Amino acid sequence: xxxxxxPAGRSSGVGGLPGRRAGPALLFAGxxxxxLLPMLAVFLxxxxxxxxxxxxxxxxxxxxxxSGLGDERLVFALLRSLGLATAVTVLDIVxxxxxxxxxxxxxxxxxxxxxxxxxxxxALPFVVIAFGIDRLAGDFVPWLQSTPWILWLGxxxxxxxxxxxxxxxxxxxxGIERLSEAxxxxxxxxxxxxxxxxxxxxxxxxxxxxxxxxxxxFGDFALAQILTGPNFETVPIWSADALxxxxxxxxxxxxxxxxxxxxxxxxxxxxxYWNRGHTLRLLPGAGAMERTEG
Amino acid sequence: MSGISLQGVxxxxxxxxxxxxxxxxxxxxxxxxxxxxxxCGKTTLLRCVAGLERPDAGVVxxxxxDLTHVPTRERPIGMxxxxxxxxxxxxxxxxxxxxxxxxxxxxxxxxxxxxELLELVHLADQADRYPNQISGGQQQRAALGRALAPHPDVxxxxxxxxxxxxxxxxxxxxxxxxxxxxxxxxxxxxTHDQSEAMAIADRVxxxxxxxxxxxxxxxxxxxxxxxxxxxxxxxxxxxxxxPVREGRLRLGEAFDVAAPAGAGATAVVFFRPEDVELTTxxxxxxxxxxxRIFLGSVTRLHLVVAVDGETAxxxxxxxxRRAMALGPGSAVAIRVDPAHMxxxxxxx
Numbered sequence: 001x002x003x004x005x006x007p008a009g010r011s012s013g014v015g016g017l018p019g020r021r022a023g024p025a026l027l028f029a030g031x032x033x034x035x036l037l038p039m040l041a042v043f044l045x046x047x048x049x050x051x052x053x054x055x056x057x058x059x060x061x062x063x064x065x066x067s068g069l070g071d072e073r074l075v076f077a078l079l080r081s082l083g084l085a086t087a088v089t090v091l092d093i094v095x096x097x098x099x100x101x102x103x104x105x106x107x108x109x110x111x112x113x114x115x116x117x118x119x120x121x122x123a124l125p126f127v128v129i130a131f132g133i134d135r136l137a138g139d140f141v142p143w144l145q146s147t148p149w150i151l152w153l154g155x156x157x158x159x160x161x162x163x164x165x166x167x168x169x170x171x172x173x174x175g176i177e178r179l180s181e182a183x184x185x186x187x188x189x190x191x192x193x194x195x196x197x198x199x200x201x202x203x204x205x206x207x208x209x210x211x212x213x214x215x216x217x218f219g220d221f222a223l224a225q226i227l228t229g230p231n232f233e234t235v236p237i238w239s240a241d242a243l244x245x246x247x248x249x250x251x252x253x254x255x256x257x258x259x260x261x262x263x264x265x266x267x268x269x270x271x272x273y274w275n276r277g278h279t280l281r282l283l284p285g286a287g288a289m290e291r292t293e294g
Numbered sequence: 295m296s297g298i299s300l301q302g303v304x305x306x307x308x309x310x311x312x313x314x315x316x317x318x319x320x321x322x323x324x325x326x327x328x329x330x331x332x333x334c335g336k337t338t339l340l341r342c343v344a345g346l347e348r349p350d351a352g353v354v355x356x357x358x359x360d361l362t363h364v365p366t367r368e369r370p371i372g373m374x375x376x377x378x379x380x381x382x383x384x385x386x387x388x389x390x391x392x393x394x395x396x397x398x399x400x401x402x403x404x405x406x407x408x409x410e411l412l413e414l415v416h417l418a419d420q421a422d423r424y425p426n427q428i429s430g431g432q433q434q435r436a437a438l439g440r441a442l443a444p445h446p447d448v449x450x451x452x453x454x455x456x457x458x459x460x461x462x463x464x465x466x467x468x469x470x471x472x473x474x475x476x477x478x479x480x481x482x483x484x485t486h487d488q489s490e491a492m493a494i495a496d497r498v499x500x501x502x503x504x505x506x507x508x509x510x511x512x513x514x515x516x517x518x519x520x521x522x523x524x525x526x527x528x529x530x531x532x533x534x535x536x537p538v539r540e541g542r543l544r545l546g547e548a549f550d551v552a553a554p555a556g557a558g559a560t561a562v563v564f565f566r567p568e569d570v571e572l573t574t575x576x577x578x579x580x581x582x583x584x585x586r587i588f589l590g591s592v593t594r595l596h597l598v599v600a601v602d603g604e605t606a607x608x609x610x611x612x613x614x615r616r617a618m619a620l621g622p623g624s625a626v627a628i629r630v631d632p633a634h635m636x637x638x639x640x641x642x
């Protein structure tokens with residue numbers, strides 16, 4: 001009986017599948033279109049000669065790309081932003097990951113302090129934080145003022161909560177306390193535990209938090225404007241200046257926005273590709289359990 | 295092989311006294327089980343041996359060496375955790391190799407030792423799988439292999455079977471015992487399951503409220519409990535509070551035993567369901583069958599008896615073929631051999 005009923009059930013299921021699949025596929029396509037639409041508009045604007053009242057530009061040109069990417073000032077601003085965002089991400093990872101590990105595994109009492117400090121950047125406007133940092137630097141380390149170093153430290157301070165919460169969640173999901181104790185009983189030293197057990201098991205959170213930190217630093221205008229201004233021109237500073245130009249650098253701004261998007265998208269895609277299958281192994285309960293034996 | 299010596303170990307968590315002056319000697323090659331209910335301190339004691347908790351007082355020695363203040367990583371131990379704690383980013387082989395690699399042992403030596411352990415725990419064909427690709431039982435065997443990899447003096451097992459289903463538990467329990475005897479390692483095995491403790495251990499330590507209640511080999515613990523807690527916790531026992539009269543404890547014609555020394559007005563007698571005899575010669579204390587529970591070869595009867603004008607319930611285990619003749623409402627008579635009874639004063 002089972003042999004005859006099962007195929008019948010499957011056959012009716014197959015008949016219903018196209019309908020059942022169409023809904024999610026349409027939803028996914030709609031969502032993708034909605035999310036990509038702004039970038040598509042930016043791209044079209046970057047290659048538009050003039051774009052007035054029609055749905056599409058009046059004409060197309062690569063002139064803005066050539067002039068934008070040939071503009072030394074813009075290229076240097078882009079390189080500064082890329083370097084700064086990367087340095088901020090590295091600093092946050094180096095400081096935040098061991099701190100969270102310490103707070104979770106060794107000294108849970110400091111968690112109140114670390115969690116509180118990870119909320120402050122969300123509670124205060126960046127402008128207020130920027131003025132606070134500038135004032136503090138003026139009082140104690142005036143030689144740091146208006147240097148890239150203060151921007152590096154400032155960005156690290158405002159962006160670290162993104163990494164903190166992502167990594168803290170990843171550590172909780174991986175049961176890092178338990179794994180850490182197991183590694184200790186295996187004879188591992190703290191550095192070995194962090195390198196060989198903690199980091200590999202929090203990769204998804206580390207990557208997600210790292211991208212957020214990178215993007216926060218790359219896109220920040222408030223701190224960059226107040227702490228360094230034109231002394232260390234980043235892409236957002238250049239963009240603000242471009243918007244103020246009467247000569248109209250809107251199309252070149254679109255070029256640089258699109259380039260930034262492509263960089264971030266490529267980075268995320270590369271990480272997703274590199275992590276394929278990895279996330280499933282690390283998330284408890286995820287992945288199919290092949291129970292070959294009891 | 296190395297023994298373990300714990301002397302006067304105490305540990306507090308805030309206001310809670312988790313361990314209260316615990317002393318224990320484990321002989322080389324012996325497997326001792328720490329048995330007790332949740333919160334009795336058995337896992338805390340194990341973690342003190344592992345160095346994962348630092349005792350407030352007392353001494354932890356392994357092979358005669360004082361390790362009380364030695365960090366976990368420097369102790370000659372291997373540990374198996376309740377929730378496996380395998381590293382999800384490593385395959386079974388890599389998990390087992392981990393303790394050897396952190397000790398920077400030569401690659402060929404690591405490979406050969408890992409192969410040996412994979413054979414020992416029967417996981418050679420799963421060696422390249424990740425923990426989430428194998429079953430719970432296989433994960434625990436991989437954890438056992440990892441714990442044994444560096445040839446530890448002491449193997450510590452923290453409720454290793456409690457996350458597994460009944461069939462796998464029994465099989466893996468026997469396998470753990472086989473492996474422990476094969477590698478001749480001293481072991482401490484924490485469990486709250488008395489049948490598991492009895493089946494696997496050379497000696498069982500019964501713990502309650504952070505203290506050791508009784509230490510003995512399984513038959514000794516089963517037959518002659520020395521405290522009311524041991525009597526109630528180990529095995530299934532009937533407990534009857536009876537008045538002490540002329541230094542005796544009596545239940546009609548069912549039994550008549552001497553009251554324990556120093557007993558007050560009442561005392562508690564413990565006896566096992568299998569020691570309750572249903573008489574057919576007219577002697578014994580009258581009882582009525584209330585419930586009959588079929589357990590396979592044995593059937594458990596819940597009997598109601600009169601004790602000093604009040605009713606009490608007693609469990610009796612009978613061969614099922616004999617018990618089938620009885621049902622709820624059947625009138626029977628019971629007797630218990632005093633040799634199989636334990637009595638404790640109310641204040642104990």
